[in-house]
Amino acid sequence: DAVFNWPDPLLSTLDDALYRPLFSAASTFALNCGPRDNSTIAAQWLRLAYHDAATYDVTTGLGGLDASIAYEYTRPQNPGAGMLESLVDFAVSPNEYVGMADFIAMGAINAVIGCGGPIIPFRGGRVDATEAGPATVPEPQQDLATHTAKFAAQGFNATEMISLIACGHSLGGVRKVDFPLVVTEDVSTGVQTFTPPPTVNQTVGFDNTLVHEYLDGTTQDVLVVGSNITTRSDLRIFSSDNNVTMNQLADLNTFNEVCVDLIGRMINTVPSSVTLTDNIEPFDFKVWNTLLFPQGGSLAFLATLRIIENGLTGTVTMFWASRSDSGSPCPPSGCSVPSFQVSPAESSFLATLKGVPSFNLHSFNASIDLVSSISHFWFEVDNNDGSAPFVVDNNGKNYTIDQDVVLFDPRRSSFTIAGQFIVVGVKDPATDINVTALSTVSGSSPIPMPSNTVLQLKLDTAHPPADGYTFYTAPLPDAVLSNTIHATVNGTAYSEWVPFLSAPGV
Numbered sequence: 234d235a236v237f238n239w240p241d242p243l244l245s246t247l248d249d250a251l252y253r254p255l256f257s258a259a260s261t262f263a264l265n266c267g268p269r270d271n272s273t274i275a276a277q278w279l280r281l282a283y284h285d286a287a288t289y290d291v292t293t294g295l296g297g298l299d300a301s302i303a304y305e306y307t308r309p310q311n312p313g314a315g316m317l318e319s320l321v322d323f324a325v326s327p328n329e330y331v332g333m334a335d336f337i338a339m340g341a342i343n344a345v346i347g348c349g350g351p352i353i354p355f356r357g358g359r360v361d362a363t364e365a366g367p368a369t370v371p372e373p374q375q376d377l378a379t380h381t382a383k384f385a386a387q388g389f390n391a392t393e394m395i396s397l398i399a400c401g402h403s404l405g406g407v408r409k410v411d412f413p414l415v416v417t418e419d420v421s422t423g424v425q426t427f428t429p430p431p432t433v434n435q436t437v438g439f440d441n442t443l444v445h446e447y448l449d450g451t452t453q454d455v456l457v458v459g460s461n462i463t464t465r466s467d468l469r470i471f472s473s474d475n476n477v478t479m480n481q482l483a484d485l486n487t488f489n490e491v492c493v494d495l496i497g498r499m500i501n502t503v504p505s506s507v508t509l510t511d512n513i514e515p516f517d518f519k520v521w522n523t524l525l526f527p528q529g530g531s532l533a534f535l536a537t538l539r540i541i542e543n544g545l546t547g548t549v550t551m552f553w554a555s556r557s558d559s560g561s562p563c564p565p566s567g568c569s570v571p572s573f574q575v576s577p578a579e580s581s582f583l584a585t586l587k588g589v590p591s592f593n594l595h596s597f598n599a600s601i602d603l604v605s606s607i608s609h610f611w612f613e614v615d616n617n618d619g620s621a622p623f624v625v626d627n628n629g630k631n632y633t634i635d636q637d638v639v640l641f642d643p644r645r646s647s648f649t650i651a652g653q654f655i656v657v658g659v660k661d662p663a664t665d666i667n668v669t670a671l672s673t674v675s676g677s678s679p680i681p682m683p684s685n686t687v688l689q690l691k692l693d694t695a696h697p698p699a700d701g702y703t704f705y706t707a708p709l710p711d712a713v714l715s716n717t718i719h720a721t722v723n724g725t726a727y728s729e730w731v732p733f734l735s736a737p738g739v
């Protein structure tokens with residue numbers, strides 16, 4: 234599994250998106266297999282992921298799950314309102330380090346569990362395409378040889394083709410408006426679902442009902458029994474090995490295992506130039522949302538330690554070490570402060586399934602000597618149960634504060650709708666000052682892909698120099714998602730990632 238060494242913006246963002254519903258609006262949408270367009274959001278997300286991944290070509294190593302679907306969904310092989318709707322679901326989630334492709338992959342995982350299916354492990358680090366890929370998505374009127382060849386190009390053999398489709402077509406159905414030549418009969422809802430929806434609501438669970446109904450001859454899958462024989466692609470594929478594979482999938486455990494493997498491989502189908510992270514499980518200890526800025530004659534340092542623990546029995550102390558010997562430096566054992574607040578934080582449904590019903594957030598607010606400053610920090614956790622207190626120090630590497638020369642200032646900045654601007658403090662004395670921010674901005678319809686824009690910060694006339702810092706500012710673009718500050722001061726380059734647009738206590 235992936236090891237989190239703070240700050241690691243990629244792993245930090247992915248962990249939040251996977252396990253903290255607060256940070257991934259979309260992660261909650263597919264819960265309970267909720268309906269949309271007479272199908273389900275989950276079905277739309279799973280189909281989106283497949284159509285995105287289906288551009289992969291094993292011989293060139295190009296394509297795969299790279300969000301190129303954002304440039305392809307208007308093609309005749311990708312019809313359906315669910316494509317754009319699903320992309321818009323994910324549009325507010327990316328930042329500079331995590332693109333749309335990772336959220337499309339997460340969407341497939343959340344789709345399957347949202348409809349009661351098994352947990353597919355998640356690996357991150359996909360890279361977003363900047364243009365459309367080849368038009369290689371299978372279509373129902375194509376013959377078996379064409380489909381077999383297309384799946385082979387995507388890295389799946391003939392048996393895996395049968396299984397992957399049986400997994401995928403567990404959810405949703407075929408819309409008459411998009412496939413009038415496939416759904417030839419009238420359907421009151423406009424969608425011929427692959428399996429009958431439960432009568433109480435519209436939702437369809439992720440399971441092997443389709444397999445059973447196919448084998449016992451009761452299926453209503455229009456790609457098996459539709460009156461248009463040319464578009465019976467599921468029938469041609471499912472029966473292509475004399476139903477050997479379908480008979481194996483009739484066992485629910487086998488079905489779940491096979492789907493975890495194949496949908497997992499599908500979402501991990503990425504260009505050969507991309508290296509994915511290891512599996513991301515909820516991190517035991519996660520430092521989160523640290524902020525260091527000048528305030529009222531000292532440096533304010535805010536930090537939160539997220540812990541997986543039961544109840545609120547533990548106490549946590551934060552320690553830090555000075556940066557310099559002058560001023561009022563910390564003793565060798567470190568300056569320390571207890572947490573000012575411990576609060577439970579909701580975990581995602583996926584985290585719950587992994588045995589993490591909630592997290593505890595231990596928040597710290599330290600006042601640090603301006604001159605001796607801070608070089609690194611760590612924590613001591615006492616579970617108050619007789620066991621020895623232990624140190625949490627970033628896997629022995631310490632939580633290192635790179636620099637105190639260029640600091641994002643959350644209190645002088647403003648993130649209200651009325652006026653959004655970023656303020657950065659630069660430590661005096663400074664010459665040759667150039668402060669910029671790379672802002673990641675949410676995309677919107679018709680191509681809801683994030684983009685990056687560079688802001689030039691100027692001397693902030695509203696905030697006069699204070700506490701040995703001079704302030705620089707720039708207005709933020711609408712729909713800004715996150716920022717990274719880059720500065721050159723006295724010939725040295727500095728950068729600071731600003732993942733959130735708000736802060737505890739601000």
Ligand code: HEM
Nearest residue numbers: 272276277279280283313371372373397401405406407408
């Ligand atoms: C030969 C291969 C395939 C063909 C010809 C095919 C064809 C189709 C067609 C015609 C629809 C109806 C789409 C709509 O009306 O919105 C559909 C829906 C769907 N397909 Fe496939 N499919 C194939 C493979 C797959 C695979 C491999 C997966 C995923 C693992 C998948 C997942 C889905 C899902 C979830 C839906 C339901 C979408 C919804 O209800 O919104 N399909 N498929």
